[in-house]
Amino acid sequence: MTMSNTGGRRKPPTIHDVAREAGVSRGTVSRVLNGGHYVSPAAQEAVNAAIRRTGYVVNRHARSLITGRSDSVGFLLTEPQERFFEDPNFNVLLRGCTQALAAHDVPLLLMLAGTQDERRRITRYITAGHVDGVLLVSSHSGDPVAEELREAGVPLVACGKPIGLGSKVSYVAADDRDGARDMVTHLLSLGRRRIGMVTGPLDTPGGVERLAGYREVLAEAGVEADDRLIASGDYSRASGEAGAEQLLGRAPDMDAVFVASDLMAQGVLAALRKAGRRVPEDVAVGGFDDSPAATAATPALTTIRQPWDRISSEMVRVLLAQIGGEDPAAVILPTELVRREST
Amino acid sequence: MTMSNTGGRRKPPTIHDVAREAGVSRGTVSRVLNGGHYVSPAAQEAVNAAIRRTGYVVNRHARSLITGRSDSVGFLLTEPQERFFEDPNFNVLLRGCTQALAAHDVPLLLMLAGTQDERRRITRYITAGHVDGVLLVSSHSGDPVAEELREAGVPLVACGKPIGLGSKVSYVAADDRDGARDMVTHLLSLGRRRIGMVTGPLDTPGGVERLAGYREVLAEAGVEADDRLIASGDYSRASGEAGAEQLLGRAPDMDAVFVASDLMAQGVLAALRKAGRRVPEDVAVGGFDDSPAATAATPALTTIRQPWDRISSEMVRVLLAQIGGEDPAAVILPTELVRREST
DNA sequence: CTGAAAGCGCTTACAG
DNA sequence: CTGAAAGCGCTTACAG
Incomplete structure (x- = not known):
């Protein structure tokens, strides 16, 4: 019946x-x-x-019991909690991965591991086979989780190149260096010569690469290097504001700034406003990410677009391939300059 | 061995x-x-x-096969994607729920159902017993998912009161009406009498309740009601800016605005700046949420703090209780006025 | 191409 | 308090 x-x-x-x-x-x-x-x-x-x-x-449990696979994937965030809130990129990434996995009918388990204890608990959970693979979001170096999972043979794809793990671990990243090159080239083309930079955290590949692109282009253009034009930030808005204040103090003749994230660039805009500098007339400002912060800013930010939709779908594709037995792979995706009002 | x-x-x-x-x-x-x-x-x-x-x-699969429970919980988002990005509250909520569940060793499955197709697929997945219960984030009325899940007997806790489902469904919400009352009372206490409001979407309980609180307090204070002082928004920054422009056009003598979200309040600040009004001297601005947008705004926003950490932990507590056999329950949590520079 | 059978790792009455 | 046994719902060689 x-x-x-x-x-x-x-x-x-x-x-x-x-x-x-x-x-x-x-x-x-x-x-x-x-x-x-x-x-x-x-x-x-x-x-x-x-x-x-x-x-x-x-009944997936019965199936998993016999196949030994869970047919699910973990999205593991090992950042300390604040960044998760403040950084709109995480949202885009998380949503993109969830959707790409849903298309394959694979559920996503969200895992937060900010503390030592949580990392231990979650590592055990993962290595016990409760997920078939892990999408790892943690660009900071020295993250022990990535290494442990790799050793345990858990399929793993990182977002951004994991420092120190070489190419033993799959990753998907935007071409940070090339994006930075595009922005600095753009600033030069506007006639700016005293170009400052607020970097990202230098223990992350994104932070390092964007700085490298900045230096390369200036060197190639024969512009004198000047460390007073470089301040370091941590991708937070507040660090952007502090960084711009430093730069203004050390190099008052600065006529442009390349900022390694849009959120920091918002802080830079605030600092410039307080200092009475007009943007872009006195100082041109270039961001990075093309996050919602870029259009919310006043003036709207010229920035480097990160292809988050493709990053997430590629992360999922590479992970599923690896679960299916393929070898690790690195995928580098191109960025794009988006011109708005701040340059 | x-x-x-x-x-x-x-x-x-x-x-x-x-x-x-x-x-x-x-x-x-x-x-x-x-x-x-x-x-x-x-x-x-x-x-x-x-x-x-x-x-x-x-091995959780083996256990689940026999117990009939999955020992996991779904976090279901039926908002269209944009809100997920723009609204910082979602992040706080998602993180809070993940952590509260982790404390009980219960994994969270993230589910996005923006389209009709996705909703159907996910409803089937849930009713097939792949999760023991659902944390539902969707305050819009007429959401068929909540009703379907309730009918199927799936334990369910909504964030905010689901319109139309009465008390058949558990929910956890901040006391929106009381929060609105506190803010408007505060504005009155500053001597303001021409107090405008930019509302949230009026097909959501939060939108309706905050407006009701605003009206109540004005009526109780004997301040004349004036519909020209009310504009409607959708919680987005852009709608706040548009709303403020409307209000300024219709009621140029407005000396305060209560805005139903901090993000909209950012837009309101932008519109006031463009119109040359000083905040708080000419127009006092009160927000709602105490999200990161409140402190990022210039000037920093006086706002109503929503207790997101408690909301998420209560949602988890009520859901686990319901999975354990208890009856549905509604939990209303108090809000708090946070005074900053905008009033 | 198809059925009967074994077995995945666990929980839970059932006897003792 | 403890062990032997049945069974959860499925997949997969194994014969036919």
Whole structure:
């Protein structure tokens, strides 16, 4: 008897119910479920009809128990909590990954590991096989989690190149250096010569690479290097404001700033406003990310667009491939200069 | 032989390995795992030692298969994607829920259902028993997901009162009306009498309640109601800016504005700046949320603090209680006025 | 192409 | 308090 699942929590139909309904064995139902190989068209059809009638949905626990896979993936954030809030990129990334995984019918488990204790607990959970792989968001160097997971043989894809792990770990990253080069080249093309920079944290690859791109272009253009034009930040708005104040103090003739994130650039704009400098007339300001902060800023920020939608979909693609047995891979995606009002 | 789990993905130890190592039956190991009732201290001790030596971690799939519970919880977001990005409250909530669940060793599955198709797919996934309960973030009315899940008997806790579902569904909310009352009372106490409001979306309980609080206090104070002083927004920064422009056009003598979210209040500040009004001298501005936007704004916003940390922990508490068999419950949490520079 | 059977790792009455 | 046994829902060689 077919029974629709209305009201209450009655026992959901099993493969056994489907088999009875379709007049075949449970093995045949399972074969249909797993790709339909070695199944006659007639049986195939009968099973599909039975699935529809019974409203059958596979019990993933039973499946996982036997396959040894969980058919789920972890999204692991090892940043201290504040960055998660303040940085809009995390949101975009998280959403992109969730959607890309949903397209493969793979649930995402969100894992936060800000403290030592949490890291230990979560590492055990992961290595016990509760997820098939991990999307890792933590660009800081010296993160022990990445190394532990790699050693345990857990498929892993990092967002941004993990410092110190070389190419043993898969990662997907925007071309930070090239993006920085584009921005500084743009500032030079506007006739600016005293170009400052507020860097990101220099224990992250993004921080290091953007600074490297800045230095390269200036050197190639024959512009004199001047360390007074470089201040370091941590991607937070407040650090951008502090950095700009430093730069203004040390190099009052600064006529442009390349800021390693849009959020920091908001802080830079605030500092310039307080100092009475007009943007872009007195000082041109270039950001990085093309986050919501870029358009929310006054004036709207010229910035380097990070392809977050592609970053997330590539992370998922590489992870699923690796779960499927492929070797680790690195993917570098191009950035794009977006011109607005601040330059 | 004890074998540590170094390198590679060797087969993890099972309850059987632990039993052998401890010299007891598998049933006894299971009893220790599940609370240690009906187990002698000696056996208890032997099993715990064996678990430590073998590095055993329970296989949740096997457990779930037999218990019928998944020991996991879904965090379901049915907002269209944009709000997820722009609204910092979502982050705080998501993080709070993840942490509160982690304390109970319950993994969180992140689910996004912005489109009709996604909603259907996810509803099936949930009703098939893949999660034990759902934390629902979707304050818009007419959300069919909440109703469907309720009908299917899935334990459910909403963030904010779900319009139309009455008290059949558990929810946790800040006291929006009372918060609005506090803010408007504060503005009155400063001597302001032409107090405008930019509302939230009026198909959400938060939007409706904050407006109601505003109206109540003005009526109680004997201040004449004036619909020209009310503009509606959708919690976005842009809608705040547009709302303020409307208000300034219709009621140029406005001397204060209560804005239903900090993000909108940022837009209001921008509009006032453009119009040449000083804040708070000419126009006092009060926000709602105490999100990062409140301190990032210039001047920093006086606002109503929503207790997001408590909201998330209460949502988790109520959901776990409901999964444990308790009846639905509504929890209303108090807000707090935070005075800064904008009033 | 298909069915019968074994088994994944665990929990839970059931006897003792 | 403890062990032997059944069974959760599924997949996968194994015969046919």
